[in-house]
Each structure stands twice: as structure tokens, then as C-alpha cells.
Amino acid sequence: MQRLARRWRRQGVRVALVPTMGYLHTGHLSLVKRARQLAGQHGQVVVSIYVNPTQFGPREDFSRYPRDLKRDLKLCRGEGVAVVFAPSDAEMYPRWGEATDPAMRDEDARPTRFSTLVTEENLSRLMEGASRPAHFRGVTTVVAKLFNIVLPDMAVFGAKDYQQAVIIKRMVADLNFPVKIVVAPTVRERDGLAMSSRNKYLSADERVQATILHRAIQRARRAVRSKAVSAARLKAELKKFITSEPLARVDYVEFFDSDTLRPAVVVRRGTHMALAVFLGKTRLIDNGQL
Amino acid sequence: MQRLARRWRRQGVRVALVPTMGYLHTGHLSLVKRARQLAGQHGQVVVSIYVNPTQFGPREDFSRYPRDLKRDLKLCRGEGVAVVFAPSDAEMYPRWGEATDPAMRDEDARPTRFSTLVTEENLSRLMEGASRPAHFRGVTTVVAKLFNIVLPDMAVFGAKDYQQAVIIKRMVADLNFPVKIVVAPTVRERDGLAMSSRNKYLSADERVQATILHRAIQRARRAVRSKAVSAARLKAELKKFITSEPLARVDYVEFFDSDTLRPAVVVRRGTHMALAVFLGKTRLIDNGQL
Numbered sequence: 001m002q003r004l005a006r007r008w009r010r011q012g013v014r015v016a017l018v019p020t021m022g023y024l025h026t027g028h029l030s031l032v033k034r035a036r037q038l039a040g041q042h043g044q045v046v047v048s049i050y051v052n053p054t055q056f057g058p059r060e061d062f063s064r065y066p067r068d069l070k071r072d073l074k075l076c077r078g079e080g081v082a083v084v085f086a087p088s089d090a091e092m093y094p095r096w097g098e099a100t101d102p103a104m105r106d107e108d109a110r111p112t113r114f115s116t117l118v119t120e121e122n123l124s125r126l127m128e129g130a131s132r133p134a135h136f137r138g139v140t141t142v143v144a145k146l147f148n149i150v151l152p153d154m155a156v157f158g159a160k161d162y163q164q165a166v167i168i169k170r171m172v173a174d175l176n177f178p179v180k181i182v183v184a185p186t187v188r189e190r191d192g193l194a195m196s197s198r199n200k201y202l203s204a205d206e207r208v209q210a211t212i213l214h215r216a217i218q219r220a221r222r223a224v225r226s227k228a229v230s231a232a233r234l235k236a237e238l239k240k241f242i243t244s245e246p247l248a249r250v251d252y253v254e255f256f257d258s259d260t261l262r263p264a265v266v267v268r269r270g271t272h273m274a275l276a277v278f279l280g281k282t283r284l285i286d287n288g289q290l
Numbered sequence: 291m292q293r294l295a296r297r298w299r300r301q302g303v304r305v306a307l308v309p310t311m312g313y314l315h316t317g318h319l320s321l322v323k324r325a326r327q328l329a330g331q332h333g334q335v336v337v338s339i340y341v342n343p344t345q346f347g348p349r350e351d352f353s354r355y356p357r358d359l360k361r362d363l364k365l366c367r368g369e370g371v372a373v374v375f376a377p378s379d380a381e382m383y384p385r386w387g388e389a390t391d392p393a394m395r396d397e398d399a400r401p402t403r404f405s406t407l408v409t410e411e412n413l414s415r416l417m418e419g420a421s422r423p424a425h426f427r428g429v430t431t432v433v434a435k436l437f438n439i440v441l442p443d444m445a446v447f448g449a450k451d452y453q454q455a456v457i458i459k460r461m462v463a464d465l466n467f468p469v470k471i472v473v474a475p476t477v478r479e480r481d482g483l484a485m486s487s488r489n490k491y492l493s494a495d496e497r498v499q500a501t502i503l504h505r506a507i508q509r510a511r512r513a514v515r516s517k518a519v520s521a522a523r524l525k526a527e528l529k530k531f532i533t534s535e536p537l538a539r540v541d542y543v544e545f546f547d548s549d550t551l552r553p554a555v556v557v558r559r560g561t562h563m564a565l566a567v568f569l570g571k572t573r574l575i576d577n578g579q580l
Contacts, residue, residue, distance in 0.1 A: 115411050118408050120405055145465055174406035175408070175435055178295075
């Protein structure tokens with residue numbers, strides 16, 4: 001992949017990357033279409049498909065995360081994608097997770113043990129980072145790797161993972177990656193549920209009740225349409241609203257500034273809202289500017 | 291710098307980077323000559339000069355580290371360097387070190403606070419990392435930034451900072467930077483003292499006694515010329531030898547594998563040795579393969 005990327009670079013080919021974990025749905029394909037547009041007629045689109053183990057917690061759904069590479073490849077072909085980059089764990093993280101005590105005396109000392117991490121230390125502590133401690137460290141590390149392997153001019157991320165997109169932008173600015181980050185809007189089902197590979201986990205009842213995330217955002221939007229309101233009060237009100245669905249359990253509801261993610265004390269038009277809600281065992285997220 | 295680097299890239303110009311903290315001496319210039327050679331006739335050499343604050347500890351010599359940009363520029367010009375990249379702290383680390391509590395409610399929320407770090411978590415704990423806890427985190431972070439700003443095809447590091455060179459190679463492999471790392475040999479004064487900008491701190495007496503680092507390496511080399519010896523015993527013997535110089539105080543003496551830095555129990559020909567010694571208040575390092 002990197003050899004091809006370097007060749008493209010020498011030829012002045014513009015490259016747009018769409019990093020995904022595969023099991024592609026219409027949301028992903030909207031990112032690919034955006035990338036296709038940004039790359040232009042003479043540019044190339046690369047889709048990476050990699051269920052990145054370092055961004056999953058030990059009790060999370062890494063092993064049961066849905067995968068269907070054959071179908072994904074067909075969908076990518078249909079969108080004019082030049083390359084699907086789908087590496088193995090052994091290529092991405094050689095010998096990661098083995099004992100790494102540096103003082104260990106090992107005569108069979110093999111030098112290829114993965115040990116470098118990229119961490120964003122500020123925005124990563126909030127919301128998804130509070131609920132999933134090592135999550136963003138895994139995300140920033142794998143995205144840094146993908147940028148260095150694919151050498152894109154731009155990369156397209158979905159607004160559904162809003163905090164992730166802000167953190168990636170922060171990483172790109174801080175580490176000076178020569179990559180433009182584009183955030184494309186969330187694609188929703190007809191009833192408002194944000195598209196996600198994890199929707200597949202939902203039972204029929206959970207699926208019906210899962211629209212509560214989107215409805216909570218709309219409710220907040222109405223609440224601040226003509227006046228500013230207390231974040232604490234609105235949060236309490238929304239939590240009650242969400243748990244009116246019997247299968248829903250709130251992980252968090254937060255209000256914050258769109259650019260800095262700084263928590264808002266007062267919620268106004270333009271304040272950003274994000275939430276995570278369990279439907280049974282499935283954890284879903286959504287967000288929107290109010 | 292990045293704009294120029296991207297232009298060079300489009301033109302297929304080969305770029306070699308020499309990252310330095312300035313106050314250039316013959317050792318640095320040997321790296322520049324090597325870079326000049328590697329870049330080839332149509333390539334370009336970039337020297338970065340930046341006393342990187344994040345790699346100094348709070349009680350270390352950041353503020354008194356010697357600086358002479360005017361002289362450095364003249365020396366670089368003499369070596370055919372295309373660009374000296376000498377950024378400011380504000381450019382490299384916007385608002386770094388300010389309060390970064392993400393939960394802080396700040397209505398004046400400016401989004402440009404540096405917060406991304408690159409850490410190597412294994413090799414960085416040994417030797418220099420044990421004595422200087424955040425040192426290598428600062429090194430890997432700034433080198434990642436320099437690689438993304440200068441976009442070099444290769445970068446030349448000095449063997450004098452041997453552990454640093456191994457950690458940079460590890461980072462490049464782990465994060466897939468498209469940069470070849472070249473390690474060039476240590477340049478020494480006539481009496482064996484490894485060239486270093488910090489030698490300037492030494493008093494006349496300290497300067498004379500500072501050759502003890504090099505002499506300790508030579509002594510170890512002789513000790514293992516024809517037989518393997520116990521690391522513990524050799525270490526004890528060398529510590530005694532070093533402190534025979536009244537102004538010398540040992541920080542560490544270590545034996546390890548050249549590639550993995552894994553500590554050696556038994557020292558043989560080919561084992562690597564590194565040491566750090568205080569001469570008065572000045573801390574010097576040296577290393578060599580035995």
C-alpha cells in the first residue's frame with residue numbers, strides 16, 4: 001500500500017482516504033462518494049477496512065464485531081474505489097500484547113515488538129473516552145498509521161463519531177500531518193436512527209426503541225429553539241425521556257462547544273449535544289448541533 | 291516549510307533531514323555531510339534547529355542550553371544545506387503547558403491547545419528514560435512533528451544518542467513513517483571525548499576528567515576481547531574505575547543488545563555498552579559496541 005501511495009505521490013495523484021471498520025452501510029458509502037468527489041477525476045480513493053483491536057476495551061465487542069469483506073469489496077468496486085486496504089493484526093501490531101517488561105532478560109530477543117502509541121490527552125477524556133478508557137488512544141494510533149501508510153491528501157470521517165472527528169483534527173494539527181480532514185454528515189434510517197454497523201446487534205424491539213437517541217436530540221433542539229436553558233436541567237429531563245423506553249439505559253448525555261468539546265453550562269441554539277445509550281446490551285451513540 | 295516540502299515532493303526531489311538542537315559542532319556537521327551524500331546531487335538537505343522544551347525535565351538545562359543561530363546558519367550554508375527549519379515554541383506547541391483540565395468550564399474556549407503526544411512505551415523506560423522520565427516522549431513527539439513538516443525521505447541521527455536512534459527506528463516502524471533512518475557514527479575530540487554541545491558547560495578540570503566515559507568503554511572492550519564476563523561484575527568494576535576521577539559521578543552503566551536494548555546478563559564482544567556520568571553538574575553520555 002505504501003509503495004503504491006509513494007508512486008501516486010511521485011505522479012502527483014490526489015488521494016482521498018476513508019478509514020472504516022468495514023461491514024459497510026449507506027453511511028460509509030456516503031463518505032466514499034464524498035471522497036470520490038474530493039479526489040477529483042484524476043485522483044484515487046482508498047478505503048481502509050480494519051477492525052482495530054487497540055480501540056476496543058477488554059469487555060467490548062471486538063470479537064463479535066460484524067465482518068463481511070467480500071460484500072464490502074463489491075460495494076467499494078461499485079463506488080469507484082481504487083484500493084481497499086485491509087491489513088491483518090500481525091501486520092499492524094507485530095507482537096502487540098505480549099509481555100513487554102523491558103527489564104525481562106530474553107536471550108531470544110526479537111526486535112519487532114510494537115510499542116509506540118499516539119495519545120490525545122485532553123479531548124479524549126470526555127464522553128466516549130470516559131466510558132471507554134483506551135478507546136481514543138487506539139483510534140489516534142491506528143489513524144496515524146493509516147495516514148503514513150496511505151499518504152492521503154485528505155481523509156473523510158463521519159459526523160456520527162463526532163468526538164472522534166474532533167480528536168483526529170486535533171491530532172492532525174498537533175502532529176502536523178499533511179492531511180486535510182473532512183467531516184461528512186450522519187446518514188439516518190427513515191425513522192431517524194443513525195446508521196451504524198452495530199445496529200445489526202439490535203432485536204426487533206430494541207430496533208424500534210433505538211430511535212430514542214434521535215428523538216432526544218430533536219427534543220433538545222426544540223427546547224433551545226427560542227431560549228437558553230440550564231444544561232443540568234435539560235440533561236435530567238432528557239434522561240427521563242430516554243428511559244421512558246423500557247429497553248433503553250443512558251450512558252451519558254452531554255452538551256458542549258462544537259469546536260473545543262468544552263462542556264456547556266448553558267445550552268443554546270448552536271450548542272452541540274452527544275449521547276450514548278444502551279439498548280439491551282448494544283451501545284449506540286448519536287449527536288447533533290442544536 | 292511544509293508547503294516547500296510538498297512542492298519538492300511533487301517535483302520528485304529527494305529530501306534528507308538532520309534534526310538538531312543547534313549549537314552545531316563537528317559531530318552535527320558529519321551528520322549533515324552524510325545527509326548531503328544520501329540526498330544526492332538533485333536532492334535537498336534540511337537541518338532543523340529546535341531546542342525542544344518537551345524533552346527536558348523541570349530541573350534540567352533547557353533554559354541555559356547553548357544557542358547560536360547566526361553561527362549555525364553560517365555553518366549550514368557552508369555545507370550546502372537548502373533550508374534551516376528553526377520554529378518557535380509557540381508554533382510547535384500552541385498553548386502547551388496551560389491548564390488542560392477538560393472539564394474546566396471556560397467561556398473563552400480557544401480550540402488551539404496542543405494535546406497530542408507520541409510515546410514509545412518499552413525501550414523508553416531504560417537508561418536515559420529511567421534517569422529522565424518524560425525525555426523520550428518529548429523526542430518521539432517532536433520527531434514525528436518534524437517528519438510531517440519536512441516530509442523527508444531519510445533522516446540522519448547521531449550514534450552518540452544511541453538509545454534515541456533505536457527508539458526513533460521503533461517509532462518509524464510502529465507508526466509506518468515513510469522515512470529511512472540512518473545512524474551516523476559518533477565524532478570524538480582528539481582525546482576521545484564524544485562531541486556534544488553540553489561539553490561547553492565543563493570547567494577546565496572537568497573537561498580533562500570527562501575522557502573517563504570513553505576510557506571506560508575502551509576498558510570494557512579490552513575486558514571482553516577474549517572472553518565473556520558477568521555484566522554485574524564488569525559494571526561494578528567500571529563504576530569504581532570511573533569514580534577514580536574525583537569530579538565524576540556515575541548515573542548508569544548498562545550492557546545490552548544493540549538492536550533490542552535488552553539488558554545483557556553476560557557481556558561479550560558485540561554487546562553494546564552505554565553510560566551516563568556527571569562531571570560536576572554536567573551530565574554526559576557515551577556508548578559503543580564492545
